[in-house]
Amino acid sequence: MNVGRFRRAKSIALIVLATLVSLALLAAAFIASGLYNVAASESHFAVTTKLLAVTLRRSVETHSLSVEGMPSDDDLVPLGANHFAAACAPCHGSPAARRNPVVLNMLPAPPPLGEVASRWSPEQLFWIVRHGFKYTGMPAWPGEGRDDEVWALVAFLQRLPDIGEAQYRDLTGAAGIADRTEGPMPAFADPGANLARSCARCHGAEGAPPVSRRVPALHGQSAAYLERALREYRDGTRSSGFMEPVAAALASGEIEAIVEDYAGYDRIGSPAVAKDAESLERGRLIAQNGVRESGIPPCLACHSGRASKQFPVLAGLSAEYMTGQLSLWRRGLRDRSAYGAIMAVIANRLSDRQIRDVTGYLESLRDARPADAPDPGGARE
Amino acid sequence: MTTGDSTRQTQRAVSIVWLLAYLLAGPLIWSVQFAIVYALHAAACATASEPAAEGWIPLAMAVVTGACVAAALAVVACRGRLNRAIFGTGQGSRAYDVISLLLIVLATIAILWSGLAMALLQPCSLPQI
């Protein structure tokens, strides 16, 4: 009896196996014959469309479960808006412009994003922007490890449903280039004119501050430093989803022109933010004397404009930008260049509180090297 | 459980305690001497303002050491009586006596060696060579 049961089980297994093998053979034959039509002009079956939509939604829902840590401040929206105008609107359209017919002939066509925030949670939006979609034309975020940038775009997308054309132009029109998004091709693919305006869109033009506290004011920085930064973005030693595409499109001559412009502008301080006096004082001590026990050299020894022109001047840069960059160093994302490797060592020795104090102090500085600064030797007792 | 039973049990438990005390008398005396002289010296040197001038430190340590040697000798002298007190009559064992005595000898040697250190070294001076 036992033997009989075993025989039956064996024959069932054989039948199943044979079915599977013939199905696999059929599929192989179909692929090999070339009968399947890959044309974009040919739309999917309705059931396929439905199936793909469900797969996509479920995939996003599941994979976005591990996403957390959305920053919440209004400062993200203008930054996200300007990147949107340059990078997303060409395909997805914007409150100021409809989608281009070229785009509409893609399969799937990039959807308009007006309602996107009501369909996806911020975490899901983050995941989509960060990772893109397979077989659709939606790219993943180009800046390695720059989740902080993705959140800016997400913050904007969340607000997008409430933004009308006027407000959109207002947000993205700082440099008067919002209309360029109506062009047939993405802006970053057009290495044409208006490069300076393209930079100014985020970093601010002469006399105007950047659109967000997360964006550095380049005004009055040395040309050598700015040029190095652009080259690092271009060769990928410094990562940013905002800057790498821009830098990649620049020819050498253009880089020089842009950095000369910004180097020539008058410096722009961050708007004064009320600061805790004790914190400022602690920050001053770090910036001017360093912290000997922790091996932290005084920031101003290098970053006051008197040392190598390759070192940026930190006075007046926004605390948010500096904190963001320090956290990139601490996460190991900025040590690929020779200069970055130096700062990586120091960034890892700073505690969170020290970063808060010292960036606050540096932001409050109006002169690159304050008159009352004792020199680095002041740390010696 | 009756009261008598309970008393007998207690006595048995005590008997191993006393046996251990008898066996370990030497090492226990050594422990006391060692703990006192070391603690005394370390604490006095760490807290005294002018340590080298504190003449009482060697004196106190010498007294403790002498007392401990005396205690060890006393145990040796009273061995017979202790033996009877612990084992009653005829219950003792030569092995316990030998072990106890030899341990006292070893402990006394250890005590005397730390006395040697006291004789040769100045209290509280720092150990450089």
Add this chain to the structure above:
Amino acid sequence: MTRSPVRPHLVLAVAGIALAGCEGVQSALYASGVEAREIRLLFWVATGVCAAVLLLVMVIGTLALAGSTRVRAWLAREQLVIALGLILPVVVLSGLLTYALLVLQAGAARNASATDSSVTIVGKRWWWEVVYRDADGRSVVSANELRLPLGRPVSLRLVSDDVIHSFWAPNIAGKLDMIPGRVNRLTIQSDKLGVSRGQCAEYCGGPHALMAFHVVTLPDAEYQAWLAREASTARVPTTAAQRRGAALFIESGCGACHSIRGTEARGTIGPDLTHVGSRVSIGAATLPADAASFARWITDNQHIKPENLMPPFRHLAPEDLDALAAYLASLD
């Protein structure tokens, strides 16, 4: 390049290390200090005694295994155990203990009688800051090298800035720990001219293995002359390359961590470099102090000495690097 009168000795000594691979330059058996000598004698005496005991055990053991019945019967007695296992050790150990305690007391007395602590050594991860007090009571900061006057006792103050280190120059004296929150004092006296080597003896994490130093013994007069020079400000660069190097030193931010007295560089995080070119080694005795080593160290220090606290400076163009290295090597 002009050489001061203190150099010849040192040059010979360093050449000696480099050429001969001089065995014994860091060795308790090649004593060149009073303390190390006394310990060495104690070592040989005690080792001799122990060797004799080992021999005795082996002889008795062999007899017990393979001796004649009579010998074996004689050995198989408790009295033997008492005599050889109890009485013999007590006698031998009493002797050794007395000897060792006498040596210990002699050292302690020497330490107590040395009143002035003219040198402070600070253990850091992973190098040594050496601070001399000159005749006028001024502090002279140096690093990774201890210079001693021949035949004069010197009392070292040993402290730590971070974790526990241990100062050990085996040719001169035994080791002594450097413990945060404590000051330890070690009195040493070198009685032989020349260079020996020492090393951190307490595991201090990371490149503990590469935290070494040199001890240079000079005749008293040369020592005084050297100390006076060490107290002076840095040599002014003379060649164009050196001048370029000096400018690069400031420009690259080196002064944020290092001092070169007489220049703008006044950092206190890394070693004082005022006279770094005159030292036997750099990187806490990992490389000889020549221009090529400086260049290697500046760009590649994380490979030469992993986890050390100096960032690598790889951005310098080759000619800039050479200029900077030439400048540092000229700081004698």
Add this chain to the structure above:
Amino acid sequence: MMVKPDRDLPNPGPRPAGEEDLLKRIWETPKGWRVLSAVNNTAVGTAYLGIAFLFFLMAGMLALVMRGQLAMPNSDLVSQDLYNQIFTVHGTTMMFLFAVPAIEALGVLLLPQMLAARDLPFPRLSAFAIWAYVIGGLVFFSTIFYDLAPKGGWFMYPPLTLTEYSPGNNADFWLLGIGFIEISAIAGAVEIVVGTLKTRPPGMTLAKMPIFAWSMLIFAGMIIFAFPAVILATMLLEIERSFGWPFFSADKGGDPLLWQHLFWFFGHPEVYIIFLPAAGLVSMIVPTIARHPLVGYNLIVVALIAAGFFSFGLWVHHMFTTGIPALSLGFFSAASMAVAIPSGIQVFSWIATIAAGRRSFRITTASLFVLGFLFIFTIGGLTGVLVALVPLDFQLHDSYFVVAHFHYVLVGGMVFPLFATFYYWLPMVSRNPLSERAGRWVFWLMFLGFNITFLPMHATGLLGMPRRVWTYPAGLGWESLNMISTIGAFVLGAGVLLFVIDLVRRFRPGEREDQNPWGAGTLEWLPADVYSTRSIPRVASREPLWDQPGLAKDVEAGRYYLPDAPTGGRETIVTTPVEAEPEYIIRMPGNGWAHVWAAVFTASSFLLLTVKLVVPALICAVLAIVSFIVWAWALDHGPAREPVEIGGGIRLATYRTGPSSHSWWAMIVLILVAASLYVAFVFSYLYLWVVSPEVWAPNGAPALPSLHWPAGAALLLIFGTGVIVLAKRLLPEPGRRNLGGACLLLLAAICLAAAGAVEIYGHWSSGLRPTLNAYGAMVYMASALNLQVALAVLIMAGFVVGRGFAGKLDRERRVTFDNTLMLLLYGAGQTLLGLILVHGFPRAVG
């Protein structure tokens, strides 16, 4: 000395048929995966030893990697960071995961056989200890593969191991690994103390105990006093790492040397904790091979006790170079000399025994390992004398000389005896012995390899090479010595490998054919089965198998005590601690799962805490406590039966309370551990005051709270103690149910916890915070230790209430009640002492 064969045997008649099968069924080891639930000492002990040996092999491979790195100067075979992790894991594993567990395993495996007991009194406790150790140990060791291993050295000196200099979880994994070995060592100590004192066969007085039993008793006693110091140290370090209480930070009044004192107060006795039992094994093997009783049995007992004691006076000899006053060093130098004498006594005792043999000493692999041990250990002891000479140590300390010295002591003193043990006792658990021919090779490879490796290291150290260095420069004269050492290490490794191969080929668990292949005289060579010996003999000498002809036959025929299973379950005879007269029958738990779950959840809880997953860790902790309760619920059988007959007209009760009960003894041992821990704490408190009196109240910290607070806490304690007296009276007569006593006990436990809480509140309201300075940290630590005991008492009291509910608590059946009460009284005493210290001391000196 021949003893006249005793024909008046307790059970002279033939035994009923089926009795042996019943015994077999009761003691059966479960099959398949259920073997995990086994608690029998043979199964559990063999597994324990196997795992410990596995750790030896793994840590040995790390040693080979290190030797590979050091073979040449300036090498970078492994990176600096990995090397630092490797030597930390090698040392930690060898000391904590191999040496101590291997000794405990031998205790679990061999002691019951040598004492002819059916099992040790707390078999599930042993099994629990093993599971905790296996899980914790494997996780700890595996960190080396994920770059997560600690890298502060096995001694973990702060401040290097504080968060500032050791960020990340690496150091916490060390604390985790150590936490487990602490648990299993304490469990082992309880088991072994009670086992050797209470489960000896009738007639085996203390003076007739096998030397191994003596050495294990001393081993356990040393654990009781040494381990609490390292438990406290690891607690302090973890608290400083996690919460910033400054015990070791000099800038807040702590002192890095406090760690060293606590660590070495454990660490030096630890060496003897490892060595003494190994010496005990040698003292068992030598007489058998010489066929002569040990010459100087009493002397060896003296040596073991003296070494056990003196080893507590040596800890500062690891700290000779820290700058302690010369005279203090002198004391420790003197004590270090004193500890050399016992070793001398033992060495010459063994030599005398070898000489005493009727025929010459048989050369077997086991005896080769013993002779190798004698040679190596003698050298290790003599170099130990050199390092104990303070001025010499100034040069030798932390150099390769010390590496050579302690490997001679530990490998010579522990590993060689262990291999002798493998060859000598393997026939007890395996059908085949190991190959003698391969054994010669194993011995000579290991012996030569060992000496080639470590003998040159003496010179390497004298030539100035420090320990724990990842690499070294060429030209200092160290190259050839290091190369020789590396070659030797691989020869040694080859020897061990050959042993493993032979072991795999020959080891077959099961009964041996030849019951006593070496012709030994001690009881572990009696015929035995899963239930141990068929009956439990009465012995009259130290070598009963030599002196009582026919003993083996009579025992096997069930003519001695307890040939059957009168209670129907697992049991053995408990005898009096000194004279070994039968006292009662202990009923022991069988196979089970609760202790396995308890170990799994305890391990998980620690692990999750290490990686800072607090909520899951707490859940696991609760599950662990639940498992403990399930486990403990079945233990207090109560006096359900009439006294049973074990033979010879002796009738024994099957239940005891009070000082003759084994659980009373276990509680005493635990209380001793807790007390040692508290003494270590009091030492730490006073020590830090000596180092930095300036941070003590009232000058360096907020003034002490007014005396109302401690007075209130003391009143609560006194009230609680008074309640206990009442609680004892309220226990019901058997068969009745009355929860009064149990509830009052719970009330007393609550008073104890409340007293701790009041104390903390008083300090908190005075403004003192534990992170303020070392004084604040110590004050709160005192309360933390008290509350820890209070928490245990609360859980136990709740358990007692549960027993009352279930009707399992009365005037007779009261072991759980008594144990809780003892711990409660101890807790009250400790808390009171804490109050006096914390409130009295600063007032007295300020």
